[in-house]
Amino acid sequence: MFRKTSNTTFFAALLFSLACSSGDSENGGAATPASAAPAPGGRPAAGARGAPTVVLAATDVAKVSRATIEDGLAVTGDLQPIETVLIRARLEGDLVGVYVREGDRVRTGQVLARFENSQQQSGFRSAEAERAESQSELATAQWNLEQSKELFDAGAIPERDMKVAQQAVATAQSSVAAAEARVRSTSSFVQDTRVLATTPGVISQRDIENGEHVARGAPLFTLVRSDVLELEASVPARKASGVAVGQRVRFSADGRSFEGRVARVSPTIDPTTRSITVFVQIPNARGELKGGTFTTGRIIGRTMEGALVVPAAAVRQAQDGGRPFVYRIDGQTLSIASVALGVADEQRGIVEVLEGLAEGDQIVVGNVGTLGNGMKVEVIGEARAANRGP
Numbered sequence: 001m002f003r004k005t006s007n008t009t010f011f012a013a014l015l016f017s018l019a020c021s022s023g024d025s026e027n028g029g030a031a032t033p034a035s036a037a038p039a040p041g042g043r044p045a046a047g048a049r050g051a052p053t054v055v056l057a058a059t060d061v062a063k064v065s066r067a068t069i070e071d072g073l074a075v076t077g078d079l080q081p082i083e084t085v086l087i088r089a090r091l092e093g094d095l096v097g098v099y100v101r102e103g104d105r106v107r108t109g110q111v112l113a114r115f116e117n118s119q120q121q122s123g124f125r126s127a128e129a130e131r132a133e134s135q136s137e138l139a140t141a142q143w144n145l146e147q148s149k150e151l152f153d154a155g156a157i158p159e160r161d162m163k164v165a166q167q168a169v170a171t172a173q174s175s176v177a178a179a180e181a182r183v184r185s186t187s188s189f190v191q192d193t194r195v196l197a198t199t200p201g202v203i204s205q206r207d208i209e210n211g212e213h214v215a216r217g218a219p220l221f222t223l224v225r226s227d228v229l230e231l232e233a234s235v236p237a238r239k240a241s242g243v244a245v246g247q248r249v250r251f252s253a254d255g256r257s258f259e260g261r262v263a264r265v266s267p268t269i270d271p272t273t274r275s276i277t278v279f280v281q282i283p284n285a286r287g288e289l290k291g292g293t294f295t296t297g298r299i300i301g302r303t304m305e306g307a308l309v310v311p312a313a314a315v316r317q318a319q320d321g322g323r324p325f326v327y328r329i330d331g332q333t334l335s336i337a338s339v340a341l342g343v344a345d346e347q348r349g350i351v352e353v354l355e356g357l358a359e360g361d362q363i364v365v366g367n368v369g370t371l372g373n374g375m376k377v378e379v380i381g382e383a384r385a386a387n388r389g390p
Contacts (some may be wrong), residue, residue, distance in 0.1 A: 004318075005078075008048040008267040016284070021187060023258065023266070028152075029187060034223050036096055043229075045387070051333075051374050051375055051376050052372075052375055052376065053375065053376040053378055054334070054368070054369070054371065054375050054376070054377055054378070055379075055380065056364065056368060056377060056378070056379050056380070057349075057379075057380055057381065058379065058381035059087075059365075059382060060321070060364060060365055060366060060368050060379075061362055061363070061364060061365065062310065062311050062314060062362070062363055062365045063360060063361070063362060064308060064309075064310055064353065064358065064359055064361040064362075064363060065308075065309065065356045065359060065360075065362075066306045066307060066308055066309070066359060067133065067306075067307065067309045067350065068303060068304065068305045068306070069303075069304050069307045069309055069343055069345050069350060069352055070250075070298065070300050070301075070302070070304075070343075070345060071300075071301045071302045071303075071304065071315045071343040072298035072299050072300045072301055072345075073235060073242060073243065073249075073298065073299040073301065074296070074297070074298055074346065075231065075233035075235065075278065075280065075296075075297050075298070075299060076233065076295070076296045076297070077231045077232060077233045077294070077295065078231070078292055078293065078294055078295075079227065079229040079230070079231055079253070079282065079289055079290075079291060079292070079294075079295055080231075080232070080291055080292070081201075081224040081225055081226040081228075081230075081279065081291045081294045082201060082225055082226070082227070082228040082229065083201070083224070083225035084204075084222065084223075084224050084225075085198055085199060085222070085223040085224075085225075086219055086221075086222055087112070087195060087197075087199070087219070087220045087221040087222070087223060087266040088205070088217050088218060088219055088220060089115075089195075089196070089214045089215065089216055089217060089218045089220055090192040090218055091115065091120075091189065091192045091193065091369050092213075092215050093111055093115040093116055093117075093193065093213070093214065093215040093216065094116045094188065094211070094212070094213050094214075095114070095115060095116075095209075095210055095211060095212050095213075095214060096114050096115065096116065096207060096210070096211075097113060097114040097210060098111050098112070098113045098205070098208055098209065098210045099112060099113060099114075100113075100203050100221070101203065101206055102203055102204060102206055103188055103202065103203065104202065104203045104206060105200075105201070105202050105285075106197040106200065106202070106203060106223070107197065107200050107201055107284050107309055108198065108199055108200050109196055109197065110196065110197045110199055111194055111195065111196060112195045112196065112197055112203075112220070112221055113194075113208065113220060114193060114195070114310075115192075115193040115194075115195075116193070117190060117193035120186065120190045120192075120193055121190060123185040123186040123189060124183070124187055124189070124190050124225045126186075126321050127145065127179065127182040127183040127185070127186040127187075130179045130182065130184050131176065131179035131180055131182070132175040133179075134172065134175040134178070134179040135179075135255045136176070137168070137173035137175060137376070138173055138176050139251070140172075140241050141165070141171070141172040142169055142172075143167040144165050144168060144169075145165040145166060145168070145169050145225055148161060148162050148164075148165035149162065149165075149260055152314050157309050169348065170228065187295050192249070192310055194326070195220055195221070195271075197223060198223070199223065199225050199369070200225065200227075201223045201224050201225040201226065201227075202217065202224055202225075202226060203222070203223055204222045204224045204291075205221065205222035206220075206221055206223075207219045207220055207221065207222075208220050216360065218371070219329050224291060226284055226287060226289075226290070226291055227283070227284055227287075228282070228283060228284060229279050229281070229282045229286050229289055229291065229293075230263070230281050230282075231251075231260070231279070231280040231282070231295065231297070232277060232278075232279055232281055233277070233278050233279075233280065234273060234275040234277060234278075235275055235276050235277075235278050235299075236238060236274065236275050237269045237274045237275055237276060240265075240269070240276045240390070241260060242260065242299075243263065243265055243276075243299055244265070245262050245263065246261055246262060247261065247262045247267060247299050247300060247301070248260075248261060248299075248300045248349045249261060249262060249280045249282075249297050249299050249300065250297055250298050250300060250347070251282060251295050251297035252295065252296055252297065252347060253289060253293050253294070253295035253296075254289070254293065256288070258282055258289070259282070260279060260281055260282035260297075261280065261281060261300060262279070262280055263280060263281040264278075264279040265277075265279070266278070267276055278299070280297070280299075285352055286385055287362055296347070298345075298346075298347055304343065304352070307343070307352045307355045308350060308352065308354075308357065308359060309350045309352055309353065310326065310339075310350065310353055310363060311349060311350060311351075311365050312344065312346070312349050312350060312351045312359065313366045314326050314327075314363045314364065314365045315339070316352060322338075323338045323339065323340065324338070324339055324341060325337060325339060325356075326356075326357070326363045326364070327340045327363060327364040327371050328357070328361055328362065328363050328364075329361075329363065329364065330360040330379050332376055332378070333374060333375070333377065334346070334371060334372065334373060334374065334375045334376075334377055335373060335374070337357060337363075337371045338354065338356050339353050339354075339357060340353070340354040340355045340356060341353060341354065341355035
């Protein structure tokens with residue numbers, strides 16, 4: 001009885017073991033131990049063999065290409081109106097009219113304000129009357145002189161009477177000249193009661209109100225002419241020989257690009273700063289730029305077409321002070337390529353490569369973490385990266 005039961009138990013255990021083995025076989029042995037799973041980000045897990053892998057986005061890779069690059073000298077500063085005029089009162093009096101405000105555009109000769117002018121008008125009319133009287137006296141003296149000449153030629157009057165007539169004409173002529181000078185003077189006083197714009201421009205400041213009593217010489221308006229803006233910049237003396245009147249200057253201000261010209265160059269070097277002053281003018285007929293705008297620009301020295309260029313962010317400096325280098329992607333492997341650099345265009349963020357790279361090489365741009373020679377590279381969106389230049 002005992003033997004029969006023991007055999008039955010043995011066969012049941014055997015069947016159960018075979019069933020479990022069959023289930024494992026159906027899974028095909030596909031389960032991978034956790035220790036063998038690859039690490040996130042493409043880096044191999046601990047214990048895995050082979051070079052480490054770095055994963056880069058398409059924006060982290062650029063292609064070495066040819067482009068036009070400009071060699072220039074950087075300048076910065078504030079753009080100022082080419083002309084700023086402070087209009088002052090030319091006489092003392094009461095204002096009877098102020099016709100413009102800040103921001104108004106004016107033309108040359110436009111009336112900006114007016115003083116009460118009854119006193120000046122009276123003086124002017126009096127001067128005109130005196131001139132008329134003097135002119136009448138001159139006409140009478142000239143007629144007497146003509147009559148005296150006829151009588152003197154006929155022997156009817158002595159020479160003394162002839163001289164008296166001549167002297168009367170000279171005196172009358174002097175009176176007319178004095179009267180005309182007074183008319184011009186009083187006319188100027190009348191004109192001074194009208195405050196006029198001396199140049200076309202825009203009113204930037206108004207210092208008066210209608211009805212005020214203004215002293216002579218008091219400021220009335222500030223008028224700026226901003227159809228041309230000017231930058232006053234300092235350039236190191238060692239680079240002064242590369243700056244000349246007429247050179248093009250590219251500017252960037254308020255997110256837009258503009259172009260100007262070197263208008264003047266100081267003939268002397270500042271002994272304190274060891275620099276020269278360069279004056280650059282920018283046309284601004286439509287008023288797109290405002291006075292006081294801060295700008296950065298480059299005085300263009302030479303333009304090189306077809307230069308081999310890379311993004312400046314791709315260039316790295318060796319810690320031992322050696323030649324700069326870039327990380328080049330050769331297939332799927334990183335390599336270090338030492339480069340010789342030429343002209344740098346800071347505004348566009350590119351630099352010329354003289355040797356060490358070839359057109360079409362792919363390089364790593366920017367700070368993407370720790371990189372090393374021989375590392376494996378995986379580029380996400382590689383098709384787009386292949387077409388991306390500096």
